[in-house]
Amino acid sequence: MLNQLANTKVDRRDGKLAMAHLYVAFIALAIGGLAGLLQVLVRSGKLELPAGIGYYQILTVHGVVLGLVLTTFFIIGFMVSSVSKTAGTFTARQRTLGWIGFWLKTIGTAMAAVMILLNEATVLFTFYAPLQAHFLFYLGLTLVIVGTWFDSAAIYMKYGQWKKANPGQPSPLLTFMTVITLIMWDVATLGVATTVLFQLLPWSLGLVDTVNIGVSRALFWYFGHPLVYFWLLPAYMAWYVVIPKVIGGKMFSDSLARMSFILLLLFSIPVGFHHQLLEPGIDPAWKFLQVVLTFLVVIPSLMTAFSLFATFESFGRSKGAKGLFGWVKKLPWGDARFTVPFIGMLAFIPGGAGGIVNASHQMNQVVHNTIWVTGHFHLTVATAVLLTYFGVAYWLIPHLTGRIFTKKMNKLALIQGITWAIGMTFMSGAMHAAGLLGAPRRSSFSDYGGAAQAAEWVPYQIAQAVGGSILFLSIIIMLYIVVNLAFFAPKGDQEFPVGEVADNAEKTPMVFDNWKLWVGITACLILFAYTLPLIDLIQNAPPGAKGFKFW
Template structure:
């Protein structure tokens, strides 16, 4: 079945199989990573000790890697692969084979790294900073995950390129364009983490070199680490921009505005890693200041997104006869999990974005840097705005891919799950923010705090985090139940893959948005300008180096 845009109304079953393979790994990581998160909050409450000699930093690393890297990367690749198939047409056999190769490389790397973490041979947190050292198999596994994601992304680019060849002079389907923007950003960003792993950490862990330059490795990591956040966010934006309007029965406010915002995210999300290193010596303050400015440029596409979304909601509401300033708010489909779950994620991004402004500000960052405030912010952005939107996507995408229906029971359970998640995160993230303002450190177990009065003052907030973590784990159980039901047990049927149409179909997106030579050229220039001279300074003025340690 073909819609008015020439796109297939249903993802091809062969493509659906590959997307579902990604989702099986993603939701498996969610279940195990969620359990690790629960154990962390219980330990920090001071009321629980890990059994069987399991270390706190062991479960902390497992939680970060499984939730921050495995869950997100596999879900995003599975979602984008399906979105490109739905809007740009069925993947060719070559693209599908490429996708499977990427999937198995990522899966093999995940199993390698995960095994080392569970064996306590890689308790180095998800940032794996030197001089902490992990087993070489952990680093090799990470390399395979990164390379596999490049191959996986190449399959999407191949299908997009085929569509462009077959439709010269026409703007590509919006969802496919967005997916390719995110894939390109991911490939460019992961060059940094691939470089530090391949040329520093892997040879070091194999004993081929005695020392690594810690500042170089941290700089390469944060060249990747900040765009990693936008790699998580942009698929949620894809849903907000192009899918939610269809779900509510409205129209996309502006196709061109959506494309422009994604291009701006591509340009301003990568050359800004120094704002994560504001307290580190060895980097000229002028370059830190420059990258802070570039960081704040991301506020522009973020505000564009907020304007576009609420314009869509208001226009839909007015069309339903809503009156007054906020009358449109009442007529939104609050009983539809496909809408309300991502909407809670959208609303959560308002305080999350405010916290991000604080983290990126040189003066205010001094107050919260390396405190558990940062962890609370992280859980508002990635673990609420992003993850709740991913859950909302899965509630219609999984049955679409498996040929089943989202039943009323699962729809209701999805809404319950979203509110359970919101309540749990309000407890946990709220307590983390407050404890951070009181000086509570991040990455630390309760036993490391000592018996000072300040540590005693933190206890109520740590208990609140444990309460929130427990509620969140209940939310994870509900998500897993819904996923299994929609994948295997829901009644057979046709579930829509909703793709919105622009409000003004006569308004064609300018073809300059498809000029990849232009945008990649500007991106390259920004990266070279932001990093070349600072990197030369870091290498020329480097101290002798840091010897590694086998464990924390």
């Protein structure tokens, strides 16, 4: 049966909603990128911030604006577009929910940003207690989360409408991937919403005197690790579905793509303790269990790598490639829509290896709370994920604005991707090296004081400043491309590339759309991994905790 609701082009009204999200995302890139440049310059000792601006203030701006605002707004914009394209135009009611979500997120972002800029919320990206922010910061974060729930509701309703119109058929792959990602997000945000609403917000308002920090950190990391996959899964959406169409090939397997997303849903949430391996209050047995669950995520990651490179090789062979690596020459290296995300894919290889180190019991103790961890994030989120988002933006923005991605912009996009790769090689490489030498995470040059090791770290801080400067240049190029594609590029029809499945691929089984099964297994894994540890953290709170010991 043919898809009865799919569009050849994203509806103009849905496109406006998506573009509103993308505008906010790239404004966040400009602000967060500037904060990042200032940060590496201060860390290298080559700059002192003016007007009493604090190093940890710009560090908070950089982490929150890029790690939460840029990613969340871009992801929702991409997902709205993907669902509108593959499952059909949103109804007026669904679109209204999307706009409510957009304004809640925007207002919440503005509230949190103002508090950070006023130095009332210098609590870093993780906003751990006992660092305390103004209550408007926490309220703003709450609005952002609630806003995404409205977005989810709109997309779930659209998915249900598609299923009703296409009984017995597997859902469109991009829509399926969107639903999986949002289920993971909605379940994960219950943790951070709980700690913000019931612990940090009452505490910042003076309604309670203390906070159970162990519970707060556990709830944050219940959310914090799935957040990484919330960033990553939209990149996987582009890798699995968009890139095959861009290169002129076909997807290796629809079923393999769906299975990898389901496994990522199952194994991404009940693993937060691997971020807390050196923290007290959590029994080592529970930490070890979640380390094991963390390593299971390697399976869908390897499935993804296999599927992608099978797609690339199949395409190359179809073009007459011979030999073991002859297919590499057949790939469209001159097309930035492919090459820039491909650079991100390559960066994910060392990024994933670093993640294995971070999640390991023994090796984690070597790099824990060193700048190695920051280098890891910059390889995964700031390279693999962001370069893929940029590659998506090259065609998505002109598709939504009725313009085209010109040859001139394509050449500039290639330069942008290459400069990003060069800058990140300097910066992330120096972070990893300095981390192995013990350089602390989140530290400025002045924090080193008279430490004997400080001189040993300085060359790496300078290398970070060089890399950060190159990255900022790449950001400027990217912002120029975005403005051009949104407002000045020639009018025309830019394709929304959606790949087709290879002719010899197995038929997709309907069990993948059995949400009762997959959400049920996810809930069981979460309850198994978190119930007893959270009870322990509450019942065995430090002396002096009052009442329920949640505070």
